Amino acid sequence: MKIAFAGKGGSGKTTLSALFTRHLAATGLPVVAIDADINQHLGAALGASPDQLRALPPLGSHLTEIKDLLRGSNPRIASAEQMVKTTPPGRGSRLLDLSPDNPVHRRFGLPVAGATLMLTGPFAEDDLGVACYHSKVGAVELYLNHLVDGPDEYVVVDMTAGADSFASGLFTRFDVTFLVAEPTLRGVSVYHQYAEYARDYDVTIRVVGNKVEGPEDVEFLREHVGDALSVCLGRSAFVRAMEKGHHPGLEELEDDNAKALAWMRDAVDAVPKDWERFTRQGVEFHLRNARAWADAATGADLSAQVDPDFVMGPLALAAR
Template sequence: MRVAFVGKGGSGKTTLSALFSRHLARSGAPVLAVDGDINQHLAEALGPEERPAVPLGPHLTGIKDFLRGDNPRIASAGSMLKTTPPGRGSRLLRPLGDDALHARHVGRAGGVPLMVTGEFDESDLGVACYHSKLGAVELYLGHLLDGPGEYVVVDMTAGADAFASGLFTRFDLTFLVAEPTRKGVSVYRQYRDHAEQFGIRVAVVGNKVTCEDDLLFLKEQVGDDLLTHLVHSPWVRAAEQGRASGELEPHNHHALNVLRETVDAQVRDWTRLHRHAVEFHLRNAHAWANDRMGEDLAAQVDPDYVPGVPTGA
């Protein structure tokens, strides 16, 4: 299952991404955490960094070349977009598989395998947008054959900025982290309205709840979309200060169990995932890429490709 954590900046989505990833890993479940936020703090939130992850963003061309494999519809890595969907001959991946991409780019922090997009550095200023780095995550998820009981947890960019690419359609479930404030739920309304157009399920996770009035506020503002909530956590604050000991508070631990049960109840819809991938690829092709590449990139879409099945099978 592919899970995204989104929300207003400062809502705690990175903290929740880390808590949930560690929760899964400690249960023995195969999990990969991915830092897709412009502020690259997920490794720090997960815990001690055991092996730094090589950032995906600077190696996007090589990742494209690797993933296109022997797909005859893609002439070169240069003509491959971040939206290019897989087809027959493409190299499809198993989560944390024995392949060159995972071997190079997966690090480890807090006992959790981790991929990172990389920071927005000085060379990018004024000439690039962060979504070019996120393109590697979009391609990775588009070429991933993950199955039941396998988890990819992505800490996304803050706010509604996640809609600047088609990446938001690549998940089985999106958790929107909301504080009990008007600003905290404003991003929820934006995300809900955009996601509804594509049949994307958004579940709200209340965070930093301190009293019954906070919880009532969230219930009034988001209704049935409120899945669960976490109370203000001294344990998390201590962890952020590098002095945590003991265990997460029982209520917050229960909330993590609710998140997992909700994810596990989802049914993968390969057809929907692939349909959205093709739709956003064609949007980009028609909007700008055909002119820039000098070719009709709609031809990269393989009409006979069966999503969710290894190519050649």
């Protein structure tokens, strides 16, 4: 399952991304954690050292390499230069799974906290005034477009704050989006913005209340987000320790918060996988991007990259 953590800056989404990653990885199941936030803190939250993070090649700085790998022998994609962040896979594309043989994980992944960590990379000084962070996050979109995840396999993505993921079809690449909201007006405003943008795309959004101190906070969240509120986590000494750079064992997490994490996993596992919808939405946003800017940028008709007989999923991976 592909899972996004979104929310406003300071809501605790990175901390909850790390905590949920650790919760899943503690079961021994395959878990990938991707830091797609412009502020790259997920690795530190998982316990990676500064030296390890400096040595880890960022996805966003190796787009051409990733595109060459993923296009494989697909005859519809002439070159990496004609492959954009929304380019969908087709027959001949290199599809990925969560096995140890995944070449993207081997090249860009770091084992940490029982998971495989990958980074998009920070917004560099050379990018100022000439690039946008969406180009780096495009590497994550390409990875997700080509990944066939199976039962009891998880990819957790810490998204950039706010609603920036709506600059492309990235927001449709997830089985579940956890919107982390504090019990404040600013905390719930991002949910309303996210829900409005995603309204027509059959996107599953679950609100996770964070830093909740009592029934009044729960009532406030329910008043403003309704049935979208799924679970709440209270203020936590365990989380405070994480935020100070410590990494206590999960057995020290407060019982109520541990139960909240277990509920979140149950909520994810209950969402049915729909590969036909995944394929259809990917094609829709690719065609939209092609018309809006990508055809002009590449000098090619990128609608020709769509393989009309291809459906992403386990059958496509087996055939490949």
